[in-house]
Amino acid sequence: MATAASVEFINVEKKYGSVVAVRDVSFRVEAGTLVTLLGPSGCGKTTTLRLVAGLELATGGRIMIGDQDVTALGAAERDVSMVFQSYALFPHMNVLENVMYGPLVSGARRKDAEAMAREKLALIGLSGLEKRLPSELSGGQQQRVAVARAIVLEPSVLLFDEPLSNLDAKLRRKVRDDIRDLQQRLGLTVLYVTHDQQEALAVSDKVIVMDNAVIAQEGTPTDLYERPRTRFLADFIGEANIVEGAFSADQDGVVFEAGGVRFVLGDILLPEGAKAAAFRPDRVVGPSREYSIEAPWGEMLVIRPMRERAIAAGTRVSLEIDPGAAIAISG
């Protein structure tokens, strides 16, 4: 149905006075894919999203949606819709009026606008709630109204700004899956902002990690988890023990030395200027305990299942590390 379009940033920059919120950012979102912008607060990911929407105008570079250069267009002129973090449902309009709003202000006739709104409300499973005011809905329902309102114009790009942050923990997984399902079913181009790496890894075709106004790394969720390029990325995505040390290569492959211990890492990718190795603690299913262990090269985080007996503080333990799982990181 929707004519999904790609989004492309070409050396985009956004400055507020002398503060740079987005610096020389380039990326491409393929039509019909879901891409997340991930990063800690203040990294520029929300600004990037707002630049796509046209709520902020770039101070440098070009923004393309499909074949159209939209750099100078305001939000009302772009074929982009957004689901806001607060949902931003109009409190003085009922559910139907909220969803009809887009077609109405774009010049559709009332009857057509209502038909379009009802169709999307049915699609999203909200039929029957048309006459309710937003304040009479649960958080999850409000969120779905916001989605219905955003897709009613069948935008070529749909934006989500931290859509799960106002939901309770149990609802998050369901809504997350619903969004992914909807995106796949309708073939939408979705750009999705979150600070939660788990959420990002779970829903995305591609993840763009931002830090300090620039892109730190982009790739598939697997790429990012298994091959983080920098210390920041290794730490930010998944848990990681970062060990400072020196790399060398001999007949066994790559060797890493730290705190007087030699780790034979074997045949791994060694980035330019690698100075540390990251070891992911074993994932544990179900409830777990976290231990901090003093190793010769520094502190290590170890996760064990709750069902094992607890180990008292100060106990001497032995530690087994699979050197093949180590990731060499730079910076």
Added chain:
Amino acid sequence: MRRRSADRGRVDLIAAGLALAAFLIVPWSYAGSQQSGLGWVLGGRWLMLPPLLLSIATGVLALGGSSTARRRILLSTIGFAAVFGYAFFGQVLDGQPLISHGAGAAVLAGALLVQLTRGLASAGDFKADRWVATTTWTIVALVLLFVFFPVMRALASVMFDAKGNLDFGVMAQRFGTPEIWALGCLTSSRSCGVVPNTIILGLMAGAASTFLGLGFALLAQRGGMKNTKVFDALSLLPIITPPFVIALALVVLFGRTGIITTFLDRTFDIPRSRWIYGLPGVLISQVLSQTPLAYMILRGALQGISPSLEEAAQTLRASPWQTFRTVTWPLLRPAIAASFLLGFVESLADFGNPLVLGGSFEVLSTKIYFAVAGAQHDPGRAASLAIILLVLTLTAFWLQTVWLGKKSYVTVTGKGDAGQPLPLPGPVRFAALSVVVPWVVLTIVIYGIILVGGFVTDIGRGAMTPTVEHFRTGFDIEIGRNGLYFAGSAWDSFFVTVAVSAIAAPLTTLVGILTAYVLSRHNFVGKDVFEFLTMLSFAIPGTVIGVAYIIAFNVPPIEMAGTGLILIICFVFRNMPVGVRAGVAALSQIDRSLDEASTTLGARTGTTVRRVTLPLLKPAIIATLVFSFVHAMTAVSAIVFLVTAKYNMATVYIVNRVEAGEYPLAIAYSSLLIVFMLAVVLGIQKLVGERRIGRRAVAAPVVTIGAH
């Protein structure tokens, strides 16, 4: 779905078309000649033609889209400047006398302004938002024309002598006279100059009203009172009470033949005196009318102090008195300073009370009035006094911003803290009660006098025979052959007052709320200056504005003294800050993402404002409507200069009755006004007060406080 395509200069062309049509048929002037712009041009004023041609050229250029933006800005700027240049300096350019400007001129200037601002937006200003650009600059132009220009023009007149020649000697003389600065009253029994008088009165009124307001606020919030409705009722009173009414009641009570004076004379042989005329009387009446405002400020501050702070102090072993002294009191201090400064400024601006009760005790506001209205008629001297009053007022406001700017402790959080506020320590409660109770009694007596006074022969002389004679004089209605005939002498002023207020209120609301919207939702270069300009008229005392209007708008190019229009414009720009404040407060409660959601759904800014922002601002809009209406009904200081026999206002009519010694009629009329406004305020509250959006209650109408 396709979004609407960008506007291709349609509005610019329509503006040019309107300008052309108005130029051909609409009278150019407001007063005097009925000629259109074309008529003036054919009559030899060729310089009036270029602005129209520039507007048409701009309109045609706009069809070329944003690539012509720079040329359009240039043409429309020249055109706009040419309109004003000719209006103000035409004499220099073509040797013909200045002419009055009205509807025709306004349409042309407006069209050029619209074209100019749309050009600016096309070139990227205001985030390329044409609606915001036009709205902002229109407000700026109006404020410059109706606040900044008259005030500057009036202030400049201080430099000219009676014949209109530049004379700095006269200026120095005006500023230097001991009449203004004398300090004799501090050291001897001689009287002081008008500036020391004004400052002393202001300081005393500010301190006393803050002290009393604090007592009321502590009792209402912490005094363990079950019913605080009395306090809330008292806080409504000054809003609907014309400023001189309390002075009137004080004369009835304490004047030479007053009720209490007579009682004391007969019973205790205390001789009659005129003590109430002068500083004591003015002070008492000002404190009576200002205390409720102080109460509202301080009660708000007390409510803003989270009970958990006091509970924290108590869990740290502080006694109630220690808690009050070390936590509550320091947190209250900024509000106390604010209340004091507001009381000071209100006292400076007050005109009605000193006029009625001042006697030989002169303050700046009355002195300004007599310099213009009296036998001497000396606008230059009035201007010199106005400058001093303005400087004093602006200093107080400046102090408020530097002093309180960063000291507000009011914690604004989403979640309310649970917990019980600390009850008042015993001695504090006793002290508060002992000042508050007599005060409440005095207030009730005063309003009682006003309500009863109209129905007896002469309450000021103790003649208490019931009569409706005063109401018949003022408000008689005869039934003649042609239906009802309003024979009473006060009807004309009453109808004019209601009509002027009813026209001014929606205009005030429109300008105020739009200003608030622009201020709180958009960022642009020069926003600080814009904010300062819009708040300027709030800081300027009414007497200064009145003098300024009468000096500036009595001669071309803008000639409207003596009309109803000048009254309306005066009210719109005096009360506009009420709307700005209410709007800004309400907008800070409405998340910006609602506007943004509307924009991403394809709505232009104008549509967003109309369909999303304004509906959500309804409570603030209604509050502004009510307050600007009531402010207009009760104002006296500015319009006392602007009324005429034809367009007289209720308050001025009453003041004139007081000056003529016709107290009973003045009291009767005052009571009618108070009852009328009470009905309006309560009626509207009843009508809309219960309206809610969803289950969440909408914030109560914001009470804003303005200088009279």
